[in-house]
Amino acid sequence: MAAKKPASQRAIPTLMVHGFHGGTESFDPLIYQAKRTAGAQRVLVAEVGGGMAPTLIGHWPVGVKRPIIQVVFRDNHANWTTDAQWLNELLQVLKDRYGIQRYNAVGHSRGCLALVIANEHHPALRLKKLALVAGTYDSALFREDRIHENYFLRTGQPAIVHPEYQEIVAGAHNFPKHLPMLLIAGDLDNGSDSDGVVTLVSTTSLKSALNERHDHITQIIVHGRDAEHSALIRWNQRVKSAVIRFIWQAH
Template sequence: MMKKKWKVLTIALFIIAIICGIIFSIENSKAKQDSKRFANITVTLFFHGFESSSHAEKQTVNSLKKRGATNTVIKANVSRTGHVLLTGKLPSKVKNPVVEVNFENNREADYSIDGKWTKNVVVALQKKYGMQKMNMVGHSMENMDIMYYLLANADNKKLPRLCKQVDIAGHFNGILGYSRINNAPINATGKPMKMDQAYRNLLPLRNKYPNKQVKVLNIYGNIGNGTDGRVSNNSSKSLKYLLNGRELSYQEYEIKGVSHSKLHESRRVDDLLDEFLYEE
């Protein structure tokens, strides 16, 4: 009787092992397929601002989905220690995938740390989906995260190639009410007469920014006083000097009557993004 039970148990375990092996093989095959899904597609990463979340990106992302510009949205959650968790389903035919990046620590003011976390997101997408080309869209402080990411990694050929960069309400040379220097006049090249320390730290980019590779769109709001209420237009426009003519193309757009936090809710901004990212 015992021999019969052991025989049945052995057969059952053998069948379970076979089933588990089949499931593992299917999952492993799917993982390998996923790791190549973004290989020949340009992925667009959206970064939210200070004290914000990926919820702030939904207006623009939903607009792009409604227009048919994308059919794929992936979530990238960055923990307080910089660990990245990717979630989302991939359709059989991926079109212009979008990544909504969410930082759990949305008050980190050390741009070097923010830049490292940005790299963690890029590497996670590269490992899981085989991402080789990307666009980056930042609002407010996250523009600095993108720039500090580039400061540390612009010459790293192992990382995905940056194709387009969109800066919305960027405070490259100081923030009103926070920085001592926040509205320094700029010349025709975008060079500020006075420079905030965080801006000075980015000056090496003038010789490191990817040469003739990245198309740049710089958007800022003006509520009628040369600021968007939080960032001066001079601070936003000082991006141009950091690029030093190394960008493939550069466009500036002033959105009149729209404040800092409302820029990512602006239909005009949605139109500009759609045209710049997908219609060129």
């Protein structure tokens, strides 16, 4: 019988996954604040997709207590299903190289969608905590959605169901049960019921898409000018503090 592989001595990493048009700069302000207030440390930048295997840039010392891995899509215009496949390729590489079994994740915009779908397809690592900011679960205003066009039915489901939402629903039975999740949405309070890119209907529709698997979800809606889609994860102090507190129980 082959010897059992020893458990990894590394702490549970937190992956940060940007959205459409995003890149390394998308999470820089959050990472800086996490380092300053929670002692977190970016150990790796993981470049994924583009027809190549994941590339890990950096060094991950064993002693880092709150490691961050920043995920960068080489093609930041790919669709959510492709992004999810690339994420799962990365999770397998992290497991093989570092022996880890679990991870936390923070997503923004389409990165939220990619994380949800990736975890509906039997990923190599088990998700411990998931924080999602401004997720586009039922389309976005620059795609098929329109301001004030969609609304929730009495069943709790959106009246207009787009392909993203349908894909989440189709795989919901595989999504981790009782997963602690933090969902954050933005409302500019300008009458659009949106953060300028995604409507509240879309970004709060994940609960209904996952059906009964949402008993550990905390949902926050932030308001005002700092609730703009990109600003939410970069400049909104309430959002950054909430994510850091949720992932690391730190202020």
